[in-house]
Amino acid sequence: MAEKIYVASRKGLLEFGEAKGGWTMTRASFVGEPVSAVLPDARDGTLYAALNLGHFGVKLHRSEDGGKTWNELPAPAYAPEPGDKGNGKDDAKGGPSVSLIWTLVAGGADQPGILWAGTIPGGLFRSADRGESWALVESLWNLPERAQWFGGGYDEPGIHSVCVDPTDSNKLTLGVSCGGVWISADAGESWQLGGTGLRNEYLPPDMAETRVLQDVHRLAQCKAAPNVIWCQHHNGIFRTDDRGINFTEIETARPSAFGFAVAVHPADPKTAWFVPAVKDECRVPVDQRMVVSRTTDGGASFEVFSDGLPEGPSFDLVYRHCLEIDGAGERLAMGSTTGNFWVGEDGGASWTLVSNHLPPIAQVVWGPGN
Amino acid sequence: MARVSFTNNLQRHLSCPTVDVGGDTVRTVLDGVFAANPKLRSYLLDDQGRLRKHVKVFVNDCVVADTAGLSDRVGEADEVFVFQALSGG
Numbered sequence: 001m002a003e004k005i006y007v008a009s010r011k012g013l014l015e016f017g018e019a020k021g022g023w024t025m026t027r028a029s030f031v032g033e034p035v036s037a038v039l040p041d042a043r044d045g046t047l048y049a050a051l052n053l054g055h056f057g058v059k060l061h062r063s064e065d066g067g068k069t070w071n072e073l074p075a076p077a078y079a080p081e082p083g084d085k086g087n088g089k090d091d092a093k094g095g096p097s098v099s100l101i102w103t104l105v106a107g108g109a110d111q112p113g114i115l116w117a118g119t120i121p122g123g124l125f126r127s128a129d130r131g132e133s134w135a136l137v138e139s140l141w142n143l144p145e146r147a148q149w150f151g152g153g154y155d156e157p158g159i160h161s162v163c164v165d166p167t168d169s170n171k172l173t174l175g176v177s178c179g180g181v182w183i184s185a186d187a188g189e190s191w192q193l194g195g196t197g198l199r200n201e202y203l204p205p206d207m208a209e210t211r212v213l214q215d216v217h218r219l220a221q222c223k224a225a226p227n228v229i230w231c232q233h234h235n236g237i238f239r240t241d242d243r244g245i246n247f248t249e250i251e252t253a254r255p256s257a258f259g260f261a262v263a264v265h266p267a268d269p270k271t272a273w274f275v276p277a278v279k280d281e282c283r284v285p286v287d288q289r290m291v292v293s294r295t296t297d298g299g300a301s302f303e304v305f306s307d308g309l310p311e312g313p314s315f316d317l318v319y320r321h322c323l324e325i326d327g328a329g330e331r332l333a334m335g336s337t338t339g340n341f342w343v344g345e346d347g348g349a350s351w352t353l354v355s356n357h358l359p360p361i362a363q364v365v366w367g368p369g370n
Numbered sequence: 371m372a373r374v375s376f377t378n379n380l381q382r383h384l385s386c387p388t389v390d391v392g393g394d395t396v397r398t399v400l401d402g403v404f405a406a407n408p409k410l411r412s413y414l415l416d417d418q419g420r421l422r423k424h425v426k427v428f429v430n431d432c433v434v435a436d437t438a439g440l441s442d443r444v445g446e447a448d449e450v451f452v453f454q455a456l457s458g459g
Contacts (some may be wrong), residue, residue: 055424055454056383056413072409073382079416094438097416 004367005333006047007341008035008321010359013049015067015367016341023343023354026045027067030266035362039104039320042368043112048131049088050053050101050117052303058098058119062101062131076117076125076134077102096121100154103321104240105162108169116172118159120148122179126188137188139172145193145212149179152215152234160320163218165226165243173229173244175219180211181244182230202280218320219244220264228269232262232320234280239272239299250299255286261323270298273332275318283317290314290350292323292334308342308351316340321363335361371397374450384409395438396427399450414452424455 003018004026013035017026028052036058037050047063051069061070081095089223100120107114115127117134124137143229149157170187173194181195200252203213215234222228231238231247236257238247250257254277265271274293275281285291290309293302310316316336323334332344333350339358344352375388382413386407393399414425421427421437428434428451434442445449 053383053413055422056380057416057422059383059412075412077412080418092422097418186393356412 003326004040005343006038006363006365007335007358007361008038008049008363009335009339009361010034012359013038013067014358015148015352022352025355029063029067029070030061030163032320037093037101037104037290037363039106040113040365040368041064041106041115043106044130045107045368046130048115048178050104050294051101054311058101059291060101060270062364065102074124074133076119076127076136078123078136078250082338083105098123100158102158102160103162105164108164108166111169114169116162116164118162118174118280120151120154120158121156122146122176124162124174126157135278137303140182140190140191143191143255146179148212149176150213152177163221163226163229165221167226171226171243173221174266174285175231177217177218178215178234180214181216181219181240181247182196192245194240196249197240197247197249198231198233198238199235199249200233217260218262220262221355222264223266223340224271225269228264229261230264230272232259232274234258237262248299250295252299252301253293253295254304255291255293256301260320262335263323263325265329266326266327267329269294271296271347272299272322273327275323275334277317284315285317290316292344292351294348299320303349305344305349305351307349308344308353310340314338319362321365322361324364326366333364333366336363337361372448372450373451374399376404376452376455379454380410380413380452383413386410386436394444395440395451396429396434396436396442396444399444400440423438426453426455427451428453 005016007014012031013029015027016023031296034052036052039048049061052057060073060075063070078096094264098119103118105116113130117125125134146336163173165171172184174182183192183194199208200213217232237250240247258279263273265347316338335341337360340356341354371390376386391402
């Protein structure tokens with residue numbers, strides 16, 4: 001199968017294919033529309049795209065032919081709250097409404113048709129029929145601790161990471177910004193708050209380690225060793241070896257520990273990649289020099305790669321869904337808010353610019369078979 | 371019956387020709403529209419049935435005031451216009 005990378009961007013879903021001369025754009029879908037998430041479902045070859053039309057709300061589309069044609073499906077939505085229509089003037093009051101599909105994730109290989117959608121304002125939705133219908137996971141929504149979640153970058157909290165354990169599809173680990181790490185062992189029937197060891201330096205000292213307030217930017221689970229999950233957190237880099245219950249802070253990262261994205265090698269839980277930025281109040285590359293960092297020893301040390309990345313001043317920020325490793329653990333795809341899109345070879349040691357004329361990028365993902 | 375017409379920007383996403391619909395409030399008129407065109411609902415209303423923040427509905431030359439309850443009155447000969455705010459780049 002020819003290699004493909006899908007880029008969900010502010011102005012369309014862009015498909016890139018690899019030919020002899022390198023990577024080129026082979027298809028653009030939903031041109032002009034913001035695409036917030038894309039899921040190539042390796043289980044059956046279906047492609048899903050989540051749109052955020054702004055004026056007209058979030059939408060979900062499905063393609064059975066690799067993106068040639070699309071059909072609109074019902075998007076995840078909260079049930080209307082009877083008799084509650086706000087105050088008649090201010091739609092911020094009243095019941096919830098999905099404002100963004102932040103991530104679309106396939107269920108396990110043994111769960112054909114099951115999909116997960118993490119949304120803002122903080123709802124996890126499940127479909128059992130390939131997106132034909134969606135149900136809010138009420139066990140999570142109704143947790144009393146959810147009242148403490150708060151928005152990080154957006155007005156409301158959101159679920160951006162849904163890790164499905166490849167060895168047991170019932171085991172889920174969620175990353176919430178800002179709402180910590182939540183773990184289920186029973187396919188979402190019940191939830192346990194994880195995240196011991198995470199800390200938010202910006203919170204009042206007595207609350208820095210309050211687990212439900214942690215601003216997890218992204219979780220990346222190792223396929224071969226799913227108890228290992230790497231976490232790019234607002235406050236730094238952390239790793240768990242027990243699927244999210246306890247985390248160890250990695251303090252050796254360079255040139256900084258701040259960022260949004262993380263990718264983990266599919267077969268080697270000690271190898272992970274990051275895209276460092278200055279810090280929370282200055283979201284640009286350190287010294288305006290774009291680099292990717294990699295650890296191959298579980299975080300004891302880091303290498304810093306810049307070959308093929310901009311040498312001059314760079315303001316690229318790589319969002320949480322914009323760094324992804326392929327199935328072999330050899331090549332990475334990376335896209336930035338500045339509309340630059342790269343492919344990294346040799347485990348991220350060298351990078352090739354595919355395009356620097358794209359819209360702001362929300363997600364990159366390798367096509368089926370990767 | 372009220373006459374309901376839609377911004378051309380909606381036509382990019384789905385078909386929504388001008389229609390004549392019965393009803394005496396914005397809510398009942400729109401419900402009549404959605405009965406024949408169910409996909410249109412989520413484009414105009416949020417999960418709670420409120421008008422989306424950047425969608426504007428006019429009854430003749432008056433912008434709808436009750437964006438949550440949609441209780442504004444609509445008469446037999448009224449025209450209802452569905453627009454969206456312009457923004458972004």
